[in-house]
Amino acid sequence: MSAEPAAAGGDAAARTGPEQVETAAEEPARLLVGGTEVARYVVDPALDARHGPRPYLHPVRTLGGTLVTDALPADHVWHLGASLAVQDVNGSNLWGGRTYVRDVGYTWRDDHGRIAHTGWSQRLPDRLAHRLEWRDPTGAVLLTERRHLAAVGVTGQGPAGELPAWRLELDYALNAPAGQDVRLGSPATNGRPGGAGYGGFFWRAVSAEPARVFSASATGEEAVNGSAEPWVALVGAGPDGGAYTLVFDGLGDGDRWFVRTAMYPGVGVAFAFARPVTIAAGATRRGRHRVVVADGALDVAAAGALLGSPGDHRLGREAID
Template sequence: MNLYDYVSEPDLDIRLGPRPYLHPVRTLKGTVVTDTLPFDHPWHLGASLTVADVNGWNLWGGRTFVRGEGYVWREDHGRIRHTSPEDLVWEDGEGRTLLTERRRIAATPSSGGWELSFSYALTAPSTVTLGSPATNGRTGGAGYGGFFWRCPPGKAFASAENGSADPSLTLTTDSYRLTFSGLRDADRWFLRTDDYIGVCAALAFTDPLVIPAGETLHRDIRVRIEDVH
Protein backbone atom coordinates (compact mmCIF):
# COMPACT_ATOMS: atom_id res chain seq x y z
CA MET A 1 0.00 0.00 0.00
CA ASN A 2 1.25 3.46 -0.89
CA LEU A 3 1.19 5.81 2.07
CA TYR A 4 0.46 8.68 -0.31
CA ASP A 5 -0.04 9.45 -3.97
CA TYR A 6 1.54 12.54 -5.49
CA VAL A 7 -0.36 14.18 -8.34
CA SER A 8 2.40 16.08 -10.10
CA GLU A 9 0.53 17.32 -13.19
CA PRO A 10 -3.18 17.78 -12.41
CA ASP A 11 -5.45 18.68 -15.32
CA LEU A 12 -7.48 21.42 -13.67
CA ASP A 13 -9.28 24.59 -14.63
CA ILE A 14 -7.09 27.66 -13.98
CA ARG A 15 -9.72 28.93 -11.51
CA LEU A 16 -8.83 26.04 -9.19
CA GLY A 17 -5.20 27.13 -8.85
CA PRO A 18 -3.59 24.14 -10.63
CA ARG A 19 -0.67 22.79 -8.59
CA PRO A 20 0.88 19.48 -7.54
CA TYR A 21 -0.72 17.88 -4.49
CA LEU A 22 -0.75 14.77 -2.31
CA HIS A 23 -3.94 12.69 -2.33
CA PRO A 24 -4.87 10.29 -1.02
CA VAL A 25 -2.66 10.27 2.06
CA ARG A 26 -3.28 7.20 4.23
CA THR A 27 -2.61 5.93 7.73
CA LEU A 28 -0.78 2.64 8.17
CA LYS A 29 -4.18 0.92 8.35
CA GLY A 30 -5.26 2.53 5.10
CA THR A 31 -7.56 5.28 6.38
CA VAL A 32 -7.60 8.21 3.95
CA VAL A 33 -6.79 11.48 5.73
CA THR A 34 -6.97 13.97 2.83
CA ASP A 35 -9.78 15.25 0.63
CA THR A 36 -9.62 16.80 -2.83
CA LEU A 37 -11.98 18.84 -5.00
CA PRO A 38 -14.67 18.97 -2.24
CA PHE A 39 -17.97 20.50 -3.28
CA ASP A 40 -17.69 23.38 -0.82
CA HIS A 41 -14.16 24.46 -1.84
CA PRO A 42 -13.17 22.56 -5.02
CA TRP A 43 -9.82 24.37 -5.08
CA HIS A 44 -8.79 22.54 -1.89
CA LEU A 45 -6.45 19.85 -3.21
CA GLY A 46 -5.41 17.25 -0.64
CA ALA A 47 -2.16 18.45 0.91
CA SER A 48 -0.49 21.14 -1.16
CA LEU A 49 1.59 24.29 -1.07
CA THR A 50 -0.06 27.43 -2.38
CA VAL A 51 -0.70 31.09 -1.52
CA ALA A 52 -3.78 33.24 -2.12
CA ASP A 53 -1.88 36.42 -3.02
CA VAL A 54 1.51 36.34 -4.74
CA ASN A 55 2.20 39.86 -5.98
CA GLY A 56 -1.53 40.20 -6.61
CA TRP A 57 -1.96 36.82 -8.29
CA ASN A 58 -4.25 34.14 -6.83
CA LEU A 59 -2.51 30.76 -6.79
CA TRP A 60 -4.86 29.35 -4.15
CA GLY A 61 -7.85 29.12 -6.46
CA GLY A 62 -11.44 30.25 -6.10
CA ARG A 63 -12.57 33.80 -5.58
CA THR A 64 -10.18 36.56 -4.55
CA PHE A 65 -10.80 38.66 -1.45
CA VAL A 66 -10.73 42.33 -2.41
CA ARG A 67 -10.65 45.02 0.25
CA GLY A 68 -14.01 46.81 0.38
CA GLU A 69 -15.67 44.31 -1.97
CA GLY A 70 -15.31 40.88 -0.35
CA TYR A 71 -14.78 37.72 -2.38
CA VAL A 72 -15.10 38.24 -6.13
CA TRP A 73 -14.24 36.23 -9.20
CA ARG A 74 -11.31 37.77 -11.03
CA GLU A 75 -9.06 36.76 -13.90
CA ASP A 76 -6.03 36.70 -11.61
CA HIS A 77 -5.28 33.02 -11.23
CA GLY A 78 -1.83 31.52 -11.60
CA ARG A 79 -0.43 28.00 -11.44
CA ILE A 80 2.43 25.98 -9.95
CA ARG A 81 4.10 23.32 -12.05
CA HIS A 82 7.09 21.01 -11.98
CA THR A 83 10.06 21.68 -14.24
CA SER A 84 11.96 18.64 -12.86
CA PRO A 85 11.21 16.08 -10.12
CA GLU A 86 12.28 18.47 -7.32
CA ASP A 87 12.02 21.86 -9.04
CA LEU A 88 8.88 23.91 -9.60
CA VAL A 89 7.92 27.30 -10.95
CA TRP A 90 5.14 29.56 -9.65
CA GLU A 91 3.62 31.42 -12.60
CA ASP A 92 1.18 34.26 -13.01
CA GLY A 93 -1.74 34.04 -15.43
CA GLU A 94 0.46 35.08 -18.34
CA GLY A 95 3.11 32.44 -17.70
CA ARG A 96 5.66 34.76 -16.11
CA THR A 97 7.74 33.41 -13.22
CA LEU A 98 6.82 34.74 -9.78
CA LEU A 99 8.86 32.27 -7.72
CA THR A 100 10.99 29.20 -8.21
CA GLU A 101 10.75 26.34 -5.75
CA ARG A 102 12.91 23.45 -4.62
CA ARG A 103 10.74 20.74 -3.00
CA ARG A 104 11.50 17.51 -1.18
CA ILE A 105 8.93 15.05 0.15
CA ALA A 106 9.77 12.03 2.29
CA ALA A 107 8.04 9.43 4.45
CA THR A 108 9.71 7.96 7.53
CA PRO A 109 8.57 5.61 10.33
CA SER A 110 7.33 7.25 13.50
CA SER A 111 6.12 5.92 16.84
CA GLY A 112 2.53 4.82 16.35
CA GLY A 113 2.45 5.70 12.68
CA TRP A 114 4.59 7.47 10.10
CA GLU A 115 5.80 11.00 9.37
CA LEU A 116 5.53 13.03 6.20
CA SER A 117 8.24 15.63 5.60
CA PHE A 118 7.42 18.40 3.14
CA SER A 119 10.41 20.73 2.72
CA TYR A 120 10.36 23.67 0.36
CA ALA A 121 12.52 26.62 -0.60
CA LEU A 122 10.96 29.57 -2.46
CA THR A 123 13.34 31.87 -4.34
CA ALA A 124 12.26 35.25 -5.65
CA PRO A 125 13.82 36.35 -8.97
CA SER A 126 12.51 39.81 -8.14
CA THR A 127 10.90 41.01 -4.91
CA VAL A 128 7.70 39.11 -4.13
CA THR A 129 5.04 39.89 -1.54
CA LEU A 130 2.94 37.02 -0.17
CA GLY A 131 -0.47 37.91 1.21
CA SER A 132 -3.74 36.38 2.35
CA PRO A 133 -7.39 37.38 2.63
CA ALA A 134 -6.53 38.61 6.14
CA THR A 135 -3.75 40.91 4.91
CA ASN A 136 -6.19 42.18 2.27
CA GLY A 137 -8.82 43.13 4.85
CA ARG A 138 -10.86 40.04 5.67
CA THR A 139 -11.63 39.62 9.37
CA GLY A 140 -12.08 36.37 11.29
CA GLY A 141 -8.55 35.05 11.11
CA ALA A 142 -8.56 34.13 7.40
CA GLY A 143 -4.78 34.29 7.15
CA TYR A 144 -4.40 31.15 5.05
CA GLY A 145 -1.66 30.50 2.52
CA GLY A 146 1.29 28.09 2.65
CA PHE A 147 1.27 24.32 3.22
CA PHE A 148 -2.42 23.46 3.48
CA TRP A 149 -4.02 20.13 4.41
CA ARG A 150 -7.70 19.49 3.66
CA CYS A 151 -9.18 16.58 5.62
CA PRO A 152 -12.21 14.42 4.75
CA PRO A 153 -15.60 15.44 6.20
CA GLY A 154 -16.20 14.56 9.84
CA LYS A 155 -15.58 15.82 13.34
CA ALA A 156 -12.17 16.83 14.67
CA PHE A 157 -10.67 18.28 17.81
CA ALA A 158 -7.55 20.46 17.74
CA SER A 159 -4.86 21.08 20.36
CA ALA A 160 -4.54 24.77 19.44
CA GLU A 161 -6.69 27.60 18.15
CA ASN A 162 -6.75 29.40 14.84
CA GLY A 163 -3.86 31.86 14.78
CA SER A 164 -1.76 29.95 17.29
CA ALA A 165 2.04 30.00 17.14
CA ASP A 166 2.37 26.77 19.15
CA PRO A 167 5.30 24.60 18.01
CA SER A 168 2.88 21.88 16.95
CA LEU A 169 -0.83 21.38 16.33
CA THR A 170 -2.58 18.04 16.75
CA LEU A 171 -5.84 17.27 14.98
CA THR A 172 -7.74 14.23 16.29
CA THR A 173 -10.73 12.44 14.77
CA ASP A 174 -12.43 9.14 15.59
CA SER A 175 -10.07 7.20 13.34
CA TYR A 176 -6.83 9.15 12.91
CA ARG A 177 -4.55 11.75 14.44
CA LEU A 178 -2.42 14.32 12.59
CA THR A 179 0.33 16.31 14.31
CA PHE A 180 1.72 19.26 12.37
CA SER A 181 4.97 21.09 13.10
CA GLY A 182 7.38 23.42 11.34
CA LEU A 183 6.30 27.01 11.98
CA ARG A 184 9.04 29.64 11.75
CA ASP A 185 9.29 33.37 12.29
CA ALA A 186 5.82 34.98 12.10
CA ASP A 187 4.06 31.84 10.78
CA ARG A 188 0.79 30.88 12.42
CA TRP A 189 -1.58 27.92 12.31
CA PHE A 190 -4.67 28.53 10.23
CA LEU A 191 -7.31 26.08 11.46
CA ARG A 192 -10.86 25.15 10.53
CA THR A 193 -12.90 22.40 12.20
CA ASP A 194 -16.49 23.64 11.80
CA ASP A 195 -17.60 24.08 8.18
CA TYR A 196 -14.70 21.90 7.04
CA ILE A 197 -11.51 20.40 8.51
CA GLY A 198 -8.26 21.96 7.39
CA VAL A 199 -4.86 23.04 8.70
CA CYS A 200 -2.41 25.46 7.12
CA ALA A 201 1.09 26.48 8.19
CA ALA A 202 0.28 30.04 7.20
CA LEU A 203 3.00 32.37 5.94
CA ALA A 204 1.06 35.66 6.02
CA PHE A 205 -1.48 35.26 8.80
CA THR A 206 -1.67 38.91 9.83
CA ASP A 207 0.96 40.74 7.78
CA PRO A 208 2.31 40.34 4.26
CA LEU A 209 5.56 38.40 3.93
CA VAL A 210 8.15 39.90 1.59
CA ILE A 211 10.80 37.77 -0.11
CA PRO A 212 13.44 40.21 -1.43
CA ALA A 213 14.91 39.74 -4.89
CA GLY A 214 17.42 36.92 -4.97
CA GLU A 215 16.56 35.62 -1.49
CA THR A 216 15.05 32.27 -0.50
CA LEU A 217 12.37 31.35 2.02
CA HIS A 218 12.87 27.92 3.63
CA ARG A 219 10.31 25.80 5.46
CA ASP A 220 10.27 22.18 6.64
CA ILE A 221 6.75 21.05 7.50
CA ARG A 222 6.28 17.70 9.21
CA VAL A 223 3.06 15.78 9.73
CA ARG A 224 2.89 12.70 11.97
CA ILE A 225 0.06 10.43 10.82
CA GLU A 226 -1.40 7.90 13.26
CA ASP A 227 -4.33 5.55 13.55
CA VAL A 228 -6.39 6.21 16.67
CA HIS A 229 -7.48 2.58 17.15
Protein backbone atom coordinates in the same frame (compact mmCIF):
# COMPACT_ATOMS: atom_id res chain seq x y z
CA MET B 1 -15.01 31.72 14.48
CA SER B 2 -16.42 31.77 10.99
CA ALA B 3 -14.80 29.76 8.24
CA GLU B 4 -14.48 31.16 4.75
CA PRO B 5 -17.92 30.56 3.23
CA ALA B 6 -18.32 28.36 0.20
CA ALA B 7 -20.46 31.08 -1.33
CA ALA B 8 -17.55 33.47 -0.99
CA GLY B 9 -15.30 31.24 -2.92
CA GLY B 10 -18.16 29.54 -4.39
CA ASP B 11 -18.79 25.92 -5.33
CA ALA B 12 -21.86 26.93 -7.34
CA ALA B 13 -19.94 29.60 -9.23
CA ALA B 14 -17.00 27.25 -9.74
CA ARG B 15 -19.25 24.78 -11.50
CA THR B 16 -20.03 27.24 -14.27
CA GLY B 17 -16.55 26.60 -15.67
CA PRO B 18 -15.02 23.60 -17.44
CA GLU B 19 -15.41 20.05 -16.16
CA GLN B 20 -13.87 19.73 -12.69
CA VAL B 21 -12.78 16.10 -12.77
CA GLU B 22 -9.05 15.92 -12.18
CA THR B 23 -6.78 14.20 -14.67
CA ALA B 24 -3.01 14.15 -14.70
CA ALA B 25 -0.54 14.53 -17.54
CA GLU B 26 1.95 12.46 -15.54
CA GLU B 27 1.20 9.45 -13.37
CA PRO B 28 1.19 10.36 -9.66
CA ALA B 29 4.32 9.48 -7.73
CA ARG B 30 3.88 7.20 -4.73
CA LEU B 31 5.33 7.36 -1.23
CA LEU B 32 5.82 4.06 0.61
CA VAL B 33 6.63 3.13 4.20
CA GLY B 34 7.90 -0.42 4.59
CA GLY B 35 6.27 -1.44 1.32
CA THR B 36 2.90 0.11 2.20
CA GLU B 37 1.67 2.95 0.01
CA VAL B 38 0.76 5.89 2.26
CA ALA B 39 0.40 8.73 -0.26
CA ARG B 40 0.20 9.64 -3.91
CA TYR B 41 1.68 12.86 -5.22
CA VAL B 42 -0.11 14.40 -8.19
CA VAL B 43 2.49 16.66 -9.81
CA ASP B 44 0.72 17.86 -12.97
CA PRO B 45 -3.07 18.05 -12.50
CA ALA B 46 -5.20 19.18 -15.42
CA LEU B 47 -7.63 21.48 -13.62
CA ASP B 48 -9.67 24.58 -14.34
CA ALA B 49 -7.28 27.50 -13.73
CA ARG B 50 -9.73 28.83 -11.11
CA HIS B 51 -8.99 25.81 -8.91
CA GLY B 52 -5.32 26.79 -8.52
CA PRO B 53 -3.53 23.94 -10.36
CA ARG B 54 -0.54 22.79 -8.31
CA PRO B 55 1.13 19.59 -7.12
CA TYR B 56 -0.65 17.96 -4.20
CA LEU B 57 -0.73 14.85 -2.04
CA HIS B 58 -3.93 12.80 -2.29
CA PRO B 59 -4.97 10.25 -1.29
CA VAL B 60 -2.98 10.15 1.95
CA ARG B 61 -3.68 7.25 4.31
CA THR B 62 -2.68 5.90 7.70
CA LEU B 63 -0.67 2.69 7.81
CA GLY B 64 -3.98 1.00 8.60
CA GLY B 65 -5.46 2.31 5.35
CA THR B 66 -7.74 5.11 6.65
CA LEU B 67 -8.07 8.04 4.25
CA VAL B 68 -7.02 11.37 5.81
CA THR B 69 -7.10 13.87 2.90
CA ASP B 70 -9.81 15.33 0.70
CA ALA B 71 -9.45 16.82 -2.79
CA LEU B 72 -11.91 18.80 -4.94
CA PRO B 73 -14.53 18.81 -2.14
CA ALA B 74 -17.90 20.36 -2.96
CA ASP B 75 -17.58 23.10 -0.33
CA HIS B 76 -14.18 24.38 -1.59
CA VAL B 77 -13.34 22.75 -4.91
CA TRP B 78 -9.84 24.24 -4.95
CA HIS B 79 -8.80 22.44 -1.75
CA LEU B 80 -6.37 19.80 -3.01
CA GLY B 81 -5.26 17.32 -0.35
CA ALA B 82 -1.99 18.55 1.13
CA SER B 83 -0.24 21.26 -0.87
CA LEU B 84 1.62 24.56 -0.90
CA ALA B 85 -0.43 27.50 -2.17
CA VAL B 86 -0.82 31.23 -1.52
CA GLN B 87 -3.82 33.34 -2.52
CA ASP B 88 -1.87 36.54 -3.21
CA VAL B 89 1.58 36.33 -4.80
CA ASN B 90 2.32 39.79 -6.18
CA GLY B 91 -1.36 40.05 -7.04
CA SER B 92 -1.75 36.57 -8.57
CA ASN B 93 -4.07 34.01 -6.97
CA LEU B 94 -2.30 30.65 -6.73
CA TRP B 95 -4.73 29.26 -4.13
CA GLY B 96 -7.82 29.03 -6.32
CA GLY B 97 -11.37 30.23 -5.82
CA ARG B 98 -12.42 33.84 -5.51
CA THR B 99 -9.92 36.53 -4.56
CA TYR B 100 -10.60 38.67 -1.52
CA VAL B 101 -10.61 42.35 -2.55
CA ARG B 102 -10.40 45.04 0.11
CA ASP B 103 -13.73 46.87 0.67
CA VAL B 104 -15.40 44.58 -1.89
CA GLY B 105 -15.12 41.00 -0.60
CA TYR B 106 -14.60 37.74 -2.49
CA THR B 107 -14.65 38.38 -6.21
CA TRP B 108 -14.08 36.24 -9.28
CA ARG B 109 -11.08 37.69 -11.12
CA ASP B 110 -8.90 36.56 -14.01
CA ASP B 111 -5.88 36.46 -11.71
CA HIS B 112 -5.27 32.74 -11.29
CA GLY B 113 -1.78 31.41 -11.81
CA ARG B 114 -0.41 27.92 -11.32
CA ILE B 115 2.44 26.12 -9.58
CA ALA B 116 4.09 23.95 -12.22
CA HIS B 117 6.32 20.91 -11.85
CA THR B 118 9.37 21.41 -14.09
CA GLY B 119 11.50 18.34 -13.38
CA TRP B 120 12.46 15.58 -10.97
CA SER B 121 15.66 15.64 -8.93
CA GLN B 122 14.97 12.41 -7.06
CA ARG B 123 12.24 9.80 -7.20
CA LEU B 124 12.54 6.95 -4.72
CA PRO B 125 9.87 4.85 -2.95
CA ASP B 126 10.18 6.87 0.26
CA ARG B 127 11.57 10.17 -1.02
CA LEU B 128 10.78 12.66 -3.78
CA ALA B 129 12.51 15.85 -4.89
CA HIS B 130 11.59 18.15 -7.73
CA ARG B 131 11.77 21.65 -9.19
CA LEU B 132 8.79 23.96 -9.64
CA GLU B 133 7.81 27.38 -10.93
CA TRP B 134 5.15 29.62 -9.39
CA ARG B 135 3.62 31.38 -12.42
CA ASP B 136 1.23 34.28 -12.88
CA PRO B 137 -1.79 34.12 -15.27
CA THR B 138 0.42 35.02 -18.25
CA GLY B 139 2.92 32.26 -17.46
CA ALA B 140 5.60 34.63 -16.15
CA VAL B 141 7.63 33.14 -13.30
CA LEU B 142 6.97 34.67 -9.89
CA LEU B 143 9.09 32.24 -7.84
CA THR B 144 11.17 29.15 -8.45
CA GLU B 145 11.11 26.34 -5.93
CA ARG B 146 13.03 23.25 -4.92
CA ARG B 147 10.94 20.78 -2.91
CA HIS B 148 11.72 17.55 -1.07
CA LEU B 149 9.19 15.12 0.41
CA ALA B 150 9.81 11.97 2.43
CA ALA B 151 7.77 9.30 4.23
CA VAL B 152 9.33 7.92 7.40
CA GLY B 153 8.01 5.23 9.74
CA VAL B 154 7.73 6.22 13.42
CA THR B 155 6.61 4.51 16.60
CA GLY B 156 4.93 6.10 19.58
CA GLN B 157 2.74 5.15 22.50
CA GLY B 158 -1.04 5.27 22.16
CA PRO B 159 -3.81 4.42 24.62
CA ALA B 160 -3.47 0.72 23.74
CA GLY B 161 0.33 0.59 23.82
CA GLU B 162 2.88 0.81 21.03
CA LEU B 163 1.58 2.80 18.08
CA PRO B 164 2.99 2.44 14.55
CA ALA B 165 2.58 5.57 12.44
CA TRP B 166 4.42 7.46 9.75
CA ARG B 167 5.67 10.98 9.21
CA LEU B 168 5.52 13.17 6.12
CA GLU B 169 8.51 15.49 5.85
CA LEU B 170 8.29 18.48 3.55
CA ASP B 171 11.30 20.72 2.89
CA TYR B 172 11.29 23.53 0.34
CA ALA B 173 13.06 26.68 -0.82
CA LEU B 174 11.18 29.50 -2.56
CA ASN B 175 13.47 31.75 -4.59
CA ALA B 176 12.57 35.27 -5.73
CA PRO B 177 13.91 36.54 -9.08
CA ALA B 178 17.07 38.65 -8.92
CA GLY B 179 15.26 41.79 -10.05
CA GLN B 180 11.97 41.70 -8.15
CA ASP B 181 10.66 41.47 -4.60
CA VAL B 182 7.80 38.99 -4.16
CA ARG B 183 4.97 39.84 -1.76
CA LEU B 184 2.93 37.04 -0.19
CA GLY B 185 -0.50 38.00 1.10
CA SER B 186 -3.78 36.48 2.26
CA PRO B 187 -7.46 37.43 2.51
CA ALA B 188 -6.67 38.76 6.00
CA THR B 189 -3.88 41.03 4.77
CA ASN B 190 -6.24 42.23 2.03
CA GLY B 191 -8.89 43.25 4.54
CA ARG B 192 -10.93 40.21 5.47
CA PRO B 193 -11.69 39.93 9.20
CA GLY B 194 -12.17 36.75 11.19
CA GLY B 195 -8.78 35.03 11.26
CA ALA B 196 -8.76 34.14 7.55
CA GLY B 197 -5.01 34.52 7.04
CA TYR B 198 -4.72 31.27 5.11
CA GLY B 199 -2.12 30.50 2.48
CA GLY B 200 1.06 28.42 2.75
CA PHE B 201 1.25 24.70 3.54
CA PHE B 202 -2.34 23.50 3.87
CA TRP B 203 -3.80 20.08 4.62
CA ARG B 204 -7.46 19.58 3.73
CA ALA B 205 -8.54 16.64 5.83
CA VAL B 206 -11.61 14.44 5.50
CA SER B 207 -13.77 13.43 8.43
CA ALA B 208 -17.01 11.48 8.68
CA GLU B 209 -17.79 13.22 11.96
CA PRO B 210 -16.85 16.63 13.39
CA ALA B 211 -13.09 16.83 13.74
CA ARG B 212 -11.41 18.32 16.78
CA VAL B 213 -8.17 20.25 17.02
CA PHE B 214 -5.82 20.89 19.93
CA SER B 215 -2.27 21.85 20.85
CA ALA B 216 -0.29 21.25 24.00
CA SER B 217 -2.04 24.16 25.72
CA ALA B 218 -5.23 24.96 23.77
CA THR B 219 -8.31 23.18 22.45
CA GLY B 220 -10.72 24.08 19.66
CA GLU B 221 -10.71 26.18 16.50
CA GLU B 222 -11.14 29.51 18.27
CA ALA B 223 -8.16 28.94 20.55
CA VAL B 224 -5.75 27.35 18.10
CA ASN B 225 -6.40 29.37 14.94
CA GLY B 226 -3.82 32.15 14.63
CA SER B 227 -1.62 30.75 17.39
CA ALA B 228 2.10 29.99 17.22
CA GLU B 229 1.97 26.77 19.25
CA PRO B 230 4.92 24.39 18.69
CA TRP B 231 2.55 21.76 17.31
CA VAL B 232 -1.12 21.21 16.47
CA ALA B 233 -3.10 17.96 16.26
CA LEU B 234 -6.32 17.19 14.40
CA VAL B 235 -8.41 14.13 15.26
CA GLY B 236 -10.98 12.92 12.75
CA ALA B 237 -12.69 9.86 11.31
CA GLY B 238 -12.09 8.59 7.80
CA PRO B 239 -14.88 7.58 5.41
CA ASP B 240 -14.55 4.03 6.74
CA GLY B 241 -15.20 5.29 10.27
CA GLY B 242 -11.64 4.66 11.41
CA ALA B 243 -10.28 7.28 13.80
CA TYR B 244 -7.03 8.99 12.93
CA THR B 245 -4.77 11.71 14.32
CA LEU B 246 -2.60 14.17 12.39
CA VAL B 247 0.13 16.01 14.29
CA PHE B 248 1.72 19.04 12.61
CA ASP B 249 4.84 21.03 13.42
CA GLY B 250 7.21 23.33 11.59
CA LEU B 251 6.11 26.97 11.93
CA GLY B 252 8.70 29.36 10.55
CA ASP B 253 9.44 32.80 11.96
CA GLY B 254 6.25 34.83 11.75
CA ASP B 255 4.08 31.88 10.63
CA ARG B 256 0.81 31.08 12.37
CA TRP B 257 -1.50 28.08 12.46
CA PHE B 258 -4.63 28.30 10.34
CA VAL B 259 -7.22 25.74 11.48
CA ARG B 260 -10.82 24.94 10.64
CA THR B 261 -13.16 22.36 12.13
CA ALA B 262 -16.64 23.97 12.04
CA MET B 263 -17.16 24.13 8.27
CA TYR B 264 -14.54 21.59 7.21
CA PRO B 265 -11.46 19.93 8.73
CA GLY B 266 -8.17 21.55 7.79
CA VAL B 267 -4.82 22.66 9.20
CA GLY B 268 -2.31 24.98 7.60
CA VAL B 269 0.95 26.79 8.20
CA ALA B 270 -0.03 30.34 7.21
CA PHE B 271 2.75 32.50 5.80
CA ALA B 272 0.87 35.83 5.97
CA PHE B 273 -1.72 35.34 8.70
CA ALA B 274 -1.91 38.97 9.82
CA ARG B 275 0.53 40.91 7.63
CA PRO B 276 2.14 40.45 4.22
CA VAL B 277 5.53 38.78 3.91
CA THR B 278 8.09 39.83 1.31
CA ILE B 279 10.77 37.64 -0.23
CA ALA B 280 13.39 40.16 -1.28
CA ALA B 281 14.74 40.12 -4.82
CA GLY B 282 17.24 37.28 -5.15
CA ALA B 283 16.45 35.95 -1.65
CA THR B 284 15.14 32.56 -0.53
CA ARG B 285 12.37 31.63 1.88
CA ARG B 286 12.84 28.15 3.33
CA GLY B 287 10.28 25.99 5.06
CA ARG B 288 10.25 22.63 6.77
CA HIS B 289 7.13 20.91 8.06
CA ARG B 290 6.37 17.50 9.52
CA VAL B 291 3.01 15.76 9.76
CA VAL B 292 2.68 12.54 11.74
CA VAL B 293 -0.16 10.36 10.46
CA ALA B 294 -1.47 7.86 13.01
CA ASP B 295 -4.37 5.48 13.37
CA GLY B 296 -6.60 6.12 16.39
CA ALA B 297 -7.80 9.15 18.34
CA LEU B 298 -4.80 10.29 20.40
CA ASP B 299 -4.74 12.52 23.44
CA VAL B 300 -2.41 15.46 24.05
CA ALA B 301 0.38 13.40 25.59
CA ALA B 302 0.40 10.74 22.88
CA ALA B 303 0.19 13.28 20.06
CA GLY B 304 3.08 15.33 21.39
CA ALA B 305 5.22 12.24 22.00
CA LEU B 306 4.80 11.09 18.40
CA LEU B 307 6.75 14.08 17.13
CA GLY B 308 9.88 13.06 18.96
CA SER B 309 12.73 15.52 19.22
CA PRO B 310 12.10 18.83 17.40
CA GLY B 311 15.53 18.41 15.79
CA ASP B 312 14.81 14.90 14.54
CA HIS B 313 14.48 15.72 10.85
CA ARG B 314 15.51 13.32 8.16
CA LEU B 315 15.73 16.08 5.53
CA GLY B 316 18.57 18.53 6.10
CA ARG B 317 18.42 22.08 4.82
CA GLU B 318 21.70 21.48 3.03
CA ALA B 319 19.77 19.11 0.76
CA ILE B 320 18.13 22.03 -1.03
CA ASP B 321 20.94 24.60 -0.87
